[in-house]
Amino acid sequence: MNKKIIPLTAATLAVLAACGKAPTTESVTASPKATETITTEQNSQPQYQGKAVVYQVFTRLFGNTNTTNKPWGTLEENGVGKFNDFTDEALQGIKALGTTHIWYTGVPHHALIRDYTAYGISNDDPDVVKGRAGSPYAVKDYYSVSPDLAVDPANRLQEFQALIARTHQHDMKVLIDIVPNHVARAYHSLQRPEGVADFGANDDTSVAYARDNNFYYVPGEAFQVPEWPADYQVLGGEAHPLADGKFAENPAKWTGNGSRAAQPAFDDWYETVKINFGVQPDGSYDFDSLPAEYAEKDWQAHYQFWQGKNVPDTWIKFRDITLYWTGMGVDGFRYDMAEMVPVEFWSYLNSHIKQVNPAAFLLAEVYQPHLYRDYIKLGLMDYLYDKVEFYDSLKLVMQGKGPTSELVATQQRMADIEHHMLHFLENHDEQRIASPEFAGDARKGMPAMVVSTLISTSPTMLYFGQEVGEPGAADAGFGKASRTTIFDYWGVPHHQRWVNGGKFDGGALTAEEQALRQFYSTLLSFSRAAPALNGGYTELHSVNMAAGTAYSEQQLAFARYSAEQQLIVVSHFNAEQGSEFALTIPAELIAKWQLADGKYRLQDQLSGSSNELIIAGGKGTIAIALAPLGSVVYQLVR
Template identity: 65%
Template sequence: MKKTFILGCVLAMGMAACGGENQKTQADQPANIKSMKQPEGKVVVYQVFTRLFGNKNTTNKPWGTIDENGVGKYDDFTDKALDEIHKMGVNYIWYTGVPHHDVITDYTKYGISNDDPDVVKGRAGSPYAVKDYYNVDPDMAVDPAKRMEEFEALIKRTHDHGMKVIIDIVPNHVARNYESLHEGAEGFGVGDDTSVEYKKDNNFYYIPGKAFQVPQDKNYKPLGGDKHPLADDKFDENPAKWTGNGSREAQPNINDWYETVKINYGVRPDGTHDFPSLPEGYAEKPVADHYAFWQGKEVPSSWVKFKDIALFWTNKGVDGFRYDMAEMVPVEFWSYMNSAIKHVNEDAFLMAEVYNPQQYRNYIHLGKMDYLYDKVELYDTLKHIMQGHGSTDHIAAIQTGLSDIEHHMLHFLENHDEQRIAAPEFAGDMMKGKPAMVVSSLISTSPTMIYFGQEVGEPGAEDAGFGTHSRTSIFDYIGVPHHQRWMDGGKFDGAKLTAKEKSLRDFYVRLLNFTAKSPALMGEYADIHAYNRENSKDYTDKLYSFVRWNKDEQLVVVSNFDGAKSAKVEMSLPPEIVKAWNLKDGDKVTMMDQLYQKVSADLVIENGIGKFSVSLAPLQSYIFKL
């Protein structure tokens, strides 16, 4: 069903521009898998780095082992923990790092081969160097022999608490030593012709005649230099394979994704391809037509293997996937993959990491992605403003440019790849994220995502080993101090948080619950920032304002990004908004702030323009409801 925005636009100098639309695709068949429907309102995704979430150990020794620094378990997501997450307004949990990736811990007694530190990043391993897609990380299991059962129980607990489950799939690359112990699942590379660089049904690209060599760097030693029987600067791979980021060298650079190998999707080394192209007009066709198109088509072996992996997890009750570096894989594959998933579960939640704005529409319309990261436009712009450099004047143009796909652009201020807001390398103050969070979560109909610990101001300051300051390490065994204070030894009551941390978490709980319940946020949007920049002498580019509405609710959102100065402003609603809201001269309407329910403002209509006064403290926002 297509929904048209009446005024999904920028109101600049009183002139409306740029309409938009919000489109949702539907699958052709009823789901074979029972699943909860996607929420009717705004979606809130809570990303957790699963290995770190429940870790109570506070040792935090650089390069510490699993015994020294501890590790979280699937069982740490207790009923109480999940209940508290759900109370934040969350309806999806993205359990990051679940598929079985390379680790250093010895699990040979469970039939798992050891991994070589020379091709493992960090002590705990990269979650994006997946070793076996048909099982889960044994580190997080109380009993590694029953690790799959423990994760299946977590899926059920999450569903029982009214939330849905997302996990990672990384189609571009796998660990150098990929193997699957799952019965009937053929591993990647099995049967490849390794005598040639490329063949359509080879799963990897090869460098014939050359053996792989471990990258060398005088500043880096596996495991921080600790001795290990396999840490010998050698890894047996002959012939060498292309590295995950596309390096065609037998000895990749230390900064390459040397722990992974690139998957061959039928793209020849010269960039041409060995698979069918989607016919003209398929960008406008529903997912059912994409599914029908691929039936009976001959596609590369890797396509089938990844489709089978996705359906394996769908069958276990996983509700959606986050795709790593999706733009490094042909868009035709995504049409094939996503239409197969939607054929089984029409409500599957499919989000992808894509950083090229020129490709957004291809991956949404041709690749049938539900959501893409809005990283290089909205996130980067808000980050610059939070750091005190950028202007809020740049925000409106982003929404204008994305107006036709705004619903598909997932918003965030933190994730596992990005710096923590509270880190000195980013904003240096957990509170500086508040106005940006209001704008990010309210400005469109798209989902909002937060990263665990963001809501309590986690700065990611630990010296973890392989991981760097300002980002919570995804490569090491580490505790997450601010988050651990909220966790309070497994009570999940926040009792050990500081007053400032409690205040911040209260803000996130209020804001995210409002976003999940407000009908206006799935309705229309219009920028009023440009109008007020033109017509209000006290309105600066440290402020930002916009309106959201539907037939049941009208909202005026005003945020102050200045961390040092208060703002007292006489603001205006442009004539276009006054008319759209059926207001008339002489009307006086009280607007109440929805975050804290303590501040109100009177909106008065004069000469077809709405006038109201507002005073904002540094970093304060109001969500006024008429």
């Protein structure tokens, strides 16, 4: 176990005390504010030689076995999953997919339409809530968890703590969302530690901006609910005492996506308010800039840079929030819309988190490629979504609209930061592969997942239900078809067949769904254990495109290797026809692997079948025969 001595402010000590982490006063640091230190012990890390595998689960939907699925249905009508649904059997099933980290999406208490006033929780106004179950990205209380997820809402935090413990017992790590850019319009924390003020509690609301305000304001104007489109009715048209087209907020606050109008548009993030990080309305910064040379410095140097600096109040609030959850046993965070928050804040926050847990897993949503390197190197992000580059290119290949050579080019563009670019085919924002709007066939995800998982050293993410071909086929109310709803109470049909009434054994899956899940399990478990995936990469596409064989833009081939393991990966993206060709292995790679002329056995890590690498004159050849949507992952057997 590693021990760290961490200097903490009095406010942060109160936060840690609230989650049961009693400080030990081993030293006092001289500073303008009295500080103390705390000793923490880190959990042991999951054991894997290959890459991390993140399983994203929408917590509210995972354990729900109710199949009613009435659009705009209530919790009582459509059901809801609970923390307690993640039983030992469920967690074993998740781990069988090769999972190292579970991202429990939608855990912090967000605005929703259900009466929990018996537990001291105020009702939320449907005019500023998306859906009935609410968006998980409109957080109402950062020091608590959603009451929907607890069997006993009074003990909701304890039930989540028990889930953290169970997850750790199964040798997996816990990630939750942090959404610094915005909070729910009616943010109010019931659970905040003593001495911690709510966002906005001390704001000067007479001005649009002040550095230590938590929000931006529209002085002299009251908030107005958006004008609803003709095809939209709040709660699907159901009568509700608060659904009156009004919401009391005076003066109005800026909306989460940056709208400065007192009446945001329906397409704005009207259910949220923008957080102020010390960025003035003209875009200039009201805090110390981070010198460019810190792009080459480690988190310890970043941590030291911020010591004694006068930072905006919002920065301190989010530091305390993340350290609260870290102290509770959460192992990392997925940051929503990180690019909308200045990189200096991320340097400050992430270095403080790493000071407490150097192994913390920090994943961010950034969609502008020109910002990637700043958020990795200056913002200290461990990983970013590789959405705009790799995912977008791969989606076109899956749809038959793009060449595989673009994947080679993308990988080359990302070469200097490829380890930090997390790969995925689905998440809660993206269309399901099996939906007609994407590929219309879950099997088309198979060669894509082989490529996405094995081409880089970065972690791989799998979205729950992807492994059984969930198509996201229905309109759930606010949520629409092609994406599994994040706004409504709902059951996820294909996934429910794996849940099988709470047995979590896949007993109700069709044969095709079972085979698909076994494919994902085999691939991702291999990736978790394969040392070659932390080693070298050589693209084989260019040489084979020039070879004059049947190899084409419908295939992608590459090699991955380390001293212990050498792999040849070939995937075929045609769903109608198979392909046969002689795959060329260039002399440079043969020399790197120190192979003499002769024949070498290859073992496919997906099917168990064997093949042969023939080397003559220093060049290699493999006879490849692939079924429609087939892949091979050949390991060299010396």
